[in-house]
Amino acid sequence: MDSEKLKGVILDQKESMEELLTRERIIKRDTPFDLSNYLNHPNIIAVLGVRRCGKSVFSYTLLREILSTFAYINFDDYRLIEFSTSDFENLLKGFYELYGDFNYILLDEVQNVNGWERFVSSLRVNKTVILTGSNSKLLSGELATSLTGRHVDLVLFPFSFKEFLRYKGKETHDIFSIKSKSSLKRELEEYLTVGGFPETVVMGKRVLSSIINDIISKDIIFRYKVAEVNKFKTFAYSIIKYYSSEISVRRMAKMLNISTATLEKWLNGLRESYLVFMLERFSRSPKPLNSEKKVYVVDTGIINNFTVERSVSKLMENVVAIHLLRKNQLEGVSYLKEQE
Template sequence: MIIRQEYLDRIQPFIGKPVIKAVTGLRRVGKSVFIRQIINQLKQNGIAEKNIVYVDIESLEFDFIRTYQDLNRYVLEQTAGIEGKIYVFIDEIQDISEWERTVASWSGQPDRYDVTITGSNSTMFSGQLSTKLTGRYIEFPIYPLSLREFRDFFPEFSDNEKLFDNYLRYGGLPGLRILDELRDETVLPFLRSIHDTIVLKDIVARRNIRNTSLLADICRFTYDNISKPLTASSISAYLKNQKISVTVPSVINYLTGLVDSQLFYKAYRFDLKGKRQLEINNKYYAADLGLRHSQIGYRSSDISYLMENLVYLELLRCFDQVYTGEIGKWEVDFVALKNAKPHYFQVTMNLAEPAVIERETRSLLAIQDNFPKTIITYDKIHGDGIAGIEVVNLIDFLLEAY
């Protein structure tokens, strides 16, 4: 079992503290293994096994737990007569009806219960739990493997170019490690089955969607347009041109389902001049490029869009908030905030021509502050920075924790 140390380091200060730990992320992104790593760490630190309760809602062993009453009853039965703090771990908790009622009850008994839950729905904390637990829970998102982690999972790729090529093509789901070899004939069917599971469990069933064919069309169109401004109206117009009748509200519903399931992330646009978030020209990025390629294929001609997608995911791992930006009529690919301080990024294939350099630097130079500005390029060799703007190679950027 490969330790995902960055996530363990992030959650460790909150273990044993009176706050609910909410681990979220795409299905098959490694949340269950991560939970087991936390449990192993607790045992190594002297916590008795009898003081740890682990419930995996996707396991038939726990099929009888359907409601919040079932969950509460089971934990009480397992811990009856046991002294000391009880460490409760509930995996994929969103499948339990009204689960937030039991979790809220446990949060009111911090001397008795330390609670960690996982879920595959990005909005699982936007309802009653958010109201009941204001200030008493912290969300820990888990993402597909970074290129750094991918290197740990696949040490056979000692050459960084080979490592990156496989990462770009097959994505970063940890389950890839069970395959004997990374090649299209084995990886793509494996990823298609994962994608089908996510669509059926987290979108079709949860949102009671009947027109699965339309959902598939919208999903493929969104995959085909990662890193581009996208609206429900533009999707509806495209589908109508394909003789597929659909309303804008239906598209919004399906797009929301794709984002809630965490197959996609929606990046909001930020006006750097007006200092405000915009509701137009938002972009969608695939949570995992391997899942994308399992649906629409891998096309080397998409490399500039794939680069931007990879950079966005890396910024999500390293920063608190990530927006796409604009200043006047020019784009800033990403505005990433950490501790409320911005870092600005442009992503480009190369800086070979003066016109390209001018295009990629003008928006950054127009920003009137002294916060860091970086251009990320696919160029293997680059010179010094440009007018105070750092220039880095894409692979180097992805391999160095920011």
């Protein structure tokens, strides 16, 4: 791709993002640590998380609040479907022609370009780079090896209940009056039903089908070249229905009539796309008690899209698990099961 065509894409995308930020209500997201501390010198910051949870807007506004000029491109664009590593030189040329000298660059959904790691690694010498991606393996491979840990990563989730209230202008610290308690319960009921994807909070639960289809089709089936598409979808929907429950990979493989190895591969795809999380049972023993793990889904709206009979207690357990994963950035979270 020549630099002139790339410049057209860059300008179109920036205009679209600015229009979005003007048109929509944008809230400050809660993060477990302050990312601004890592923006003061050349660095790589990876903002990871499930597709359509708000990574692009979060990253763009993070830079927009402190800078008047920064480079930005979103690789999840049909016009960039043929973009390859050989085009990075022209992309950089286009950025310099548009912005002159710049120190900050945002590469959105960069994992769509094979071999992006070397380009990003070279930028780190004198620029601060923010990457976004919807796959937990974004920092595996050559980038992680070449940087030897010299990067910062943040896993972003759909809105927490607190962020959900903030978006609706109903964030409150007063939960003692009968009126405030009743109002908070109504909002919690809606949150458990609709979930926290920004689009569903704005437009309602009808957009959930589109979000789920994007995650499963683009981030798993396409990326991992799944051949048995229908069987995989049956598996994925079954896993979601097991939210806040223990599963056995062997039993599920037998039930779906597929090999354990295939099921493990599919399960890894769900996990790496941040759609589901599999927690180990807590044990003081260095060895796991058994092979069972507990399933938690990234958003309760997705759960309600596939389940007819809902369990408030299980939904609340799922919300708490996701809160702990968000707060601890996926580290050190397990579940406790009392001996029967």
